[in-house]
Amino acid sequence: MTMMMKQWYTRATATMALVTLQFHRPSFSRLSQQRLTMTSNTTNYGDDLNAIFNHKRMLRTQVKKVLKAIEPSLRSQQDHDIQNIILGAPWFKSSLRLCAYISCSALREVDTSKLLSEILKGPASGGKKLYVPRVEDKNSHMRMLNISPIDDLVVNSMDILEPAPVDSDGNAPEDVMQANDPVDLFLLPGLAFDRSGRRLGRGGGYYDTFLENYQDLAKTRNWKQPLLVALSYSEQILEEGVIPITPSDVPIDALVSPEGVIPISTAAFNRVSQVLASSSIASVLQPHNSSSIDSRPSSPVDAVYPFIPS
Numbered sequence: 001m002t003m004m005m006k007q008w009y010t011r012a013t014a015t016m017a018l019v020t021l022q023f024h025r026p027s028f029s030r031l032s033q034q035r036l037t038m039t040s041n042t043t044n045y046g047d048d049l050n051a052i053f054n055h056k057r058m059l060r061t062q063v064k065k066v067l068k069a070i071e072p073s074l075r076s077q078q079d080h081d082i083q084n085i086i087l088g089a090p091w092f093k094s095s096l097r098l099c100a101y102i103s104c105s106a107l108r109e110v111d112t113s114k115l116l117s118e119i120l121k122g123p124a125s126g127g128k129k130l131y132v133p134r135v136e137d138k139n140s141h142m143r144m145l146n147i148s149p150i151d152d153l154v155v156n157s158m159d160i161l162e163p164a165p166v167d168s169d170g171n172a173p174e175d176v177m178q179a180n181d182p183v184d185l186f187l188l189p190g191l192a193f194d195r196s197g198r199r200l201g202r203g204g205g206y207y208d209t210f211l212e213n214y215q216d217l218a219k220t221r222n223w224k225q226p227l228l229v230a231l232s233y234s235e236q237i238l239e240e241g242v243i244p245i246t247p248s249d250v251p252i253d254a255l256v257s258p259e260g261v262i263p264i265s266t267a268a269f270n271r272v273s274q275v276l277a278s279s280s281i282a283s284v285l286q287p288h289n290s291s292s293i294d295s296r297p298s299s300p301v302d303a304v305y306p307f308i309p310s
């Protein structure tokens with residue numbers, strides 16, 4: 001992390017005692033935010049980072065409790081809705097190379113099984129290529145490897161399915177960092193998100209490290225950057241400002257929850273506006289500054305929110 005950078009931080013130190021997680025509450029009081037100028041003589045960064053990591057740890061614990069409390073039938077319904085929204089989206093249909101996670105039900109992750117099956121259909125899905133994570137070590141190092149048949153997978157130490165380093169024919173699967181063509185779309189897991197693109201992962205730093213490397217690679221090769229889309233249960237979308245971030249956290253472009261697609265970045269707005277132009281699917285678009293998830297419109301048709309670029 002460079003000391004020259006200016007970055008918005010949620011300063012956990014002063015506010016931690018005030019944090020009580022409230023989901024779906026319009027009156028949720030926002031954590032105060034403070035701009036920290038990264039000059040080493042004014043701020044103790046080690047303490048600030050520690051406070052941020054502690055705050056993240058506390059949020060993870062709270063979100064996990066909320067996830068565990070969701071009725072299984074409600075969770076299945078959300079899994080179904082989220083995947084159907086993605087399967088119907090032109091930005092998914094038109095993606096040729098995708099990186100997606102293999103969901104773990106015990107971790108209460110949004111199910112990706114239908115999406116993975118669709119991607120793996122081969123020519124029937126437009127010849128899509130799928131890369132999935134493989135954890136290489138505990139130092140935030142994972143690779144994204146190409147898989148075709150689903151039975152090439154093994155269970156890792158975190159109880160998550162992942163590709164073996166060598167397949168049944170003795171061949172090493174293609175590493176996406178060595179691929180000749182760019183990835184169009186990442187489907188990302190996470191514990192919590194907000195409408196400004198913040199994402200709280202499980203704390204390993206695997207995705208942030210990987211995404212930063214992949215974005216660097218795309219830049220070097222003059223490729224279009226991949227769209228980073230996270231999958232989220234409604235309960236995982238928190239008020240803006242609640243999720244603390246550090247300069248290593250890679251922001252997401254869009255969120256998909258059962259209520260619809262929430263585009264966040266300009267890239268996402270551009271690709272989602274293609275949805276509006278070319279499709280009759282009533283995908284729910286919500287403004288990223290919307291103050292509460294409860295303010296969402298009640299019908300999907302009313303919900304198509306016109307985006308006026310500023």
Ligand SMILES: Nc1nc2c(c(=O)[nH]1)N(C=O)[C@@H](CNc1ccc(C(=O)N[C@@H](CCC(=O)O)C(=O)O)cc1)CN2
Nearest residue numbers: 101102103104133135142158160189201202204206207
């Ligand atoms: N499906 C899936 N695959 C993935 C990830 C993911 O989040 N989901 N990863 C994304 O990084 C990487 C693996 N990282 C992981 C990091 C933590 C845990 C985990 O089980 N954490 C426990 C807490 C463990 C502890 O605190 O010691 C948990 O969340 O309950 C799982 C995977 C790569 N593959």
Ligand SMILES: Nc1ncnc2c1ncn2[C@@H]1O[C@H](COP(=O)(O)OP(=O)(O)OP(=O)(O)O)[C@@H](O)[C@H]1O
Nearest residue numbers: 049050053056140200201202203204205206207208
């Ligand atoms: N106090 C600390 N100071 C510096 N680094 C830390 C501290 N606590 C944790 N880390 C490191 O930060 C990384 C986790 O970062 P972060 O909390 O942003 O992960 P995440 O966004 O939840 O994970 P992912 O990117 O996998 O989704 C790990 O590599 C971890 O070792």
